[in-house]
Amino acid sequence: MLAPYLLILVMFAFVPIVMAIKESFGPTLQNQVGGIRNYIVVLSDYRFASALRNTILYLMIAAPILTITVLTIALLLDSFRVKWHQYVRLAYLLPGCYVGAAGVLAWFIALEPVIGPFRNVLNFFGITKSSQIFQTSHLAFIFAMMAVVSNAGGWIVVQYGGLQEISEEVLEAAKIDGCNNFQLAAKIKLPLVKKNVVYMVVLVIAASVQIFAEPFIINYQYRGMSENWSLSQLSYSLAFNEGDISSASVISFMLLVVSFCAALIFIFKTKFFDGEGVDK
Amino acid sequence: MNQLMSVYAKSISKTSTRKPPAFGKYLANFILVFIAVVLLIPALWFVIAPSKDPKQLIALSPLEFGSFGSYLTRWQHLMNYDDGILLRWIQNSLWYSIAIVCFSTGISLLGGFALGVKNFRFKRQILLFTMIAMMVPGVALVLPLFVLVNKLGLTDTEIGLILASLLYPFGVFLSYIHFSTVIPKELYEAAKIDGCGYFKIFLKVALPVSKSLVGIVAFFSFLASWNNFFLPQVFMLSGEKHPLSSGLVVLFTNVPAFTAIGAESLHIFRSEIALSALILITPIILVFIFAQRFLSRGMLAGSVKS
Numbered sequence: 140m141l142a143p144y145l146l147i148l149v150m151f152a153f154v155p156i157v158m159a160i161k162e163s164f165g166p167t168l169q170n171q172v173g174g175i176r177n178y179i180v181v182l183s184d185y186r187f188a189s190a191l192r193n194t195i196l197y198l199m200i201a202a203p204i205l206t207i208t209v210l211t212i213a214l215l216l217d218s219f220r221v222k223w224h225q226y227v228r229l230a231y232l233l234p235g236c237y238v239g240a241a242g243v244l245a246w247f248i249a250l251e252p253v254i255g256p257f258r259n260v261l262n263f264f265g266i267t268k269s270s271q272i273f274q275t276s277h278l279a280f281i282f283a284m285m286a287v288v289s290n291a292g293g294w295i296v297v298q299y300g301g302l303q304e305i306s307e308e309v310l311e312a313a314k315i316d317g318c319n320n321f322q323l324a325a326k327i328k329l330p331l332v333k334k335n336v337v338y339m340v341v342l343v344i345a346a347s348v349q350i351f352a353e354p355f356i357i358n359y360q361y362r363g364m365s366e367n368w369s370l371s372q373l374s375y376s377l378a379f380n381e382g383d384i385s386s387a388s389v390i391s392f393m394l395l396v397v398s399f400c401a402a403l404i405f406i407f408k409t410k411f412f413d414g415e416g417v418d419k
Numbered sequence: 420m421n422q423l424m425s426v427y428a429k430s431i432s433k434t435s436t437r438k439p440p441a442f443g444k445y446l447a448n449f450i451l452v453f454i455a456v457v458l459l460i461p462a463l464w465f466v467i468a469p470s471k472d473p474k475q476l477i478a479l480s481p482l483e484f485g486s487f488g489s490y491l492t493r494w495q496h497l498m499n500y501d502d503g504i505l506l507r508w509i510q511n512s513l514w515y516s517i518a519i520v521c522f523s524t525g526i527s528l529l530g531g532f533a534l535g536v537k538n539f540r541f542k543r544q545i546l547l548f549t550m551i552a553m554m555v556p557g558v559a560l561v562l563p564l565f566v567l568v569n570k571l572g573l574t575d576t577e578i579g580l581i582l583a584s585l586l587y588p589f590g591v592f593l594s595y596i597h598f599s600t601v602i603p604k605e606l607y608e609a610a611k612i613d614g615c616g617y618f619k620i621f622l623k624v625a626l627p628v629s630k631s632l633v634g635i636v637a638f639f640s641f642l643a644s645w646n647n648f649f650l651p652q653v654f655m656l657s658g659e660k661h662p663l664s665s666g667l668v669v670l671f672t673n674v675p676a677f678t679a680i681g682a683e684s685l686h687i688f689r690s691e692i693a694l695s696a697l698i699l700i701t702p703i704i705l706v707f708i709f710a711q712r713f714l715s716r717g718m719l720a721g722s723v724k725s
Binding site for chain 1: 443444447448450451452454455456458459460461462463464465468476477480481482525526527529530532533534537545547548549550551552553554555556558559560561562563564565566567570582583585586588591617618621642646647648649653664665667668671672689692693696699700703704707711
C-alpha cells in the first residue's frame with residue numbers, strides 16, 4: 140500500500156535531487172572542468188549578489204509582517220468569538236486559492252492607480268500613475284505585500300485552530316487572576332501555541348527564499364524591471380535562457396539546502412517528530 | 420482538582436456581572452471585517468472588469484458594472500489569440516488536474532493509511548522524510564525535476580508533467596494523522612478479527628468514515644495542480660500542451676497589456692486579460708465553495724498539534 144508513495148518519493152524527490160547535485164559539478168561555459176569551482180564562479184557572479192540581497196530583503200520584510208498579521212488576526216478571532224466569523228475566515232482563505240499567475244495579477248491590479256479597485260484610495264494619497272508604485276526600489280515591499288495577502292488566510296486558519304485547542308480551564312483560571320484580553324493573548328495563549336507559530340515561521344522562511352512567481356511575472360509587465368531579481372529567477376534564467384543547467388543547479392541546490400535545514404531544525408528543535416505529531 | 424477548579428471558575432464567571440468589553444469587541448470586529456473586504460475586492464474586480472471595454476475601464480468607477488454583452492466580446496477577442504489556443508489550455512488544465520488529483524489523492528490516502536495503521540521497519544524514517552518533503556517548497560524541486568525528466572526524455576510530454584506532479588507529502592501526512600488518531604484503533608482490530616486484509620479494511624472500514632479527509636486532500640491537490648505554473652512552464656516547450664496556468668503566463672508575457680498599450684491587432688487589452696484571469700480563478704472558487712464545509716471545520720486541526 141505504501142509502495143506507490145515510496146516509488147514517487149524516491150523517483151521524484153531523491154533521484155532528482157541527487158541528479159541536480161551531480162549536475163552542479165558538471166562542466167559549464169565559464170568553467171570547462173566543472174567541480175567545486177562551479178560554486179565559486181556562481182557565487183562571484185554579480186547577479187548572484189544582487190539576487191541574494193533582494194531575496195534576503197524580501198524575506199526580512201515578508202516573514203515578520205506575515206507572522207504579526209496572522210497572529211493578530213487569529214488572536215482577535217479567538218478573543219471575540221462570534222458565529223458569523225466563520226464567513227470572515229473563509230474570506231481570508233479565498234486569496235490563498237488563486238496563487239501563481241492569477242494571484243500576482245490580482246495584487247498587481249490592486250496597486251494599479253488608474254483602473255484598479257483601490258484607485259480612489261491611491262489617488263487620495265496622491266498616487267495617480269503606476270510608475271509611482273512600480274519602481275525597482277519598491278519591489279521587495281510589493282512582493283512582500285503580495286505574499287502576505289495571499290498566504291495569510293491559510294495560516295490564520297491553522298493558528299486559529301491551534302488557539303481553539305487551548306483548554307477553557309486554563310483561560311478561565313487566568314481570567315480569575317485578573318488577566319484582560321491582551322494579557323491573556325500575550326501571556327497565556329501565545330506561549331501555548333508556540334509550536335504552531337514556529338512551524339509557520341519555518342515554512343514561511345523556507346517558501347520565501349524560493350520566491351519566483353512575483354518577480355517573474357512583474358518582469359514581463361515592466362520589461363526588465365525585475366530581471367534576475369530573486370535567486371530562483373536567476374537559476375531559471377541560467378537554465379532556460381542561457382542553457383547553463385550546471386550553474387542553475389548550483390543555485391537550486393543551495394536554496395534546497397536552506398529549506399532542508401529549516402525543516403530539520405524545526406522537526407528536531409520542537410520535537411515535532413517525537414511529540415504528538417508522530418506516535419512511536 | 421482540575422474539575423473542581425473549572426466548576427468553580429464557571430460559577431464565578433456566571434455570577435460576576437462583568438461588563439462585556441463592548442468597545443474592544445466592536446473595534447476587533449470592524450478590523451476583521453475590513454480586512455476581509457479588502458481581500459475580497461480584487462477577486463470581485465476580476466468578475467466585473469470584463470464587463471467593460473478598455474475605455475469604460477478608466478471612465479467608470481472600478482467596481483461599476485458595464486454590460487453582459489461585453490463578456491462575449493472579450494471572449495471573442497481572446498479566441499483570436501493564437502487560433503483560440505485558450506480553449507486548448509482549458510482542456511489541458513482540466514485533464515491534467517483531474518489525473519493529478521485522482522492519482523495523488525489515491526496514493527496519499529493509501530500511503531497515509533499504511534503508515535498510520537501498519538507496523539513495519541523504517542516507518543519512522545519514512546515519516547521523517549515525508550515531513551522534510553512537506554516543508555521543502557515545490558519551487559525548490561523544479562530544476563532537479565527538470566534535470567530528471569530531461570534525462571528520461573519526457574520533457575514536453577503530458578506523462579512527464581503528471582508524474583512529476585504526483586509527489587504530495589502533505590496529503591500523505593494528513594492521511595497518516597487522520598488514520599492513526601481520528602479513527603479508533605478498535606475499529607481496525609474488529610475488522611482484522613473478522614478476517615479483513617489491510618486493503619479491505621482501507622476500502623470498507625477506513626475510507627467510508629473519512630469523507631472529509633478525502634475532501635481536504637483532494638482539494639489541496641487540486642489547488643496545487645491547477646495553480647502550478649512553474650513546472651509546466653519549464654516542462655512544456657510547445658504552446659498547445661500548456662495548462663491554463665502557464666499558458667496565461669505565456670499570454671501575459673507576450674502581451675504586457677496591463678502596462679503597455681496591449682496588442683492592438685488582436686484587441687487584447689486589460690479587459691481581455693481580466694477575463695482570462697477570471698477563467699483561471701473560476702474553477703478554483705467553485706471548488707472552494709464546494710469544499711468549504713470541510714475547510715471551515717478544523718482544517719489541519721489534527722495535523723498541527725500544539
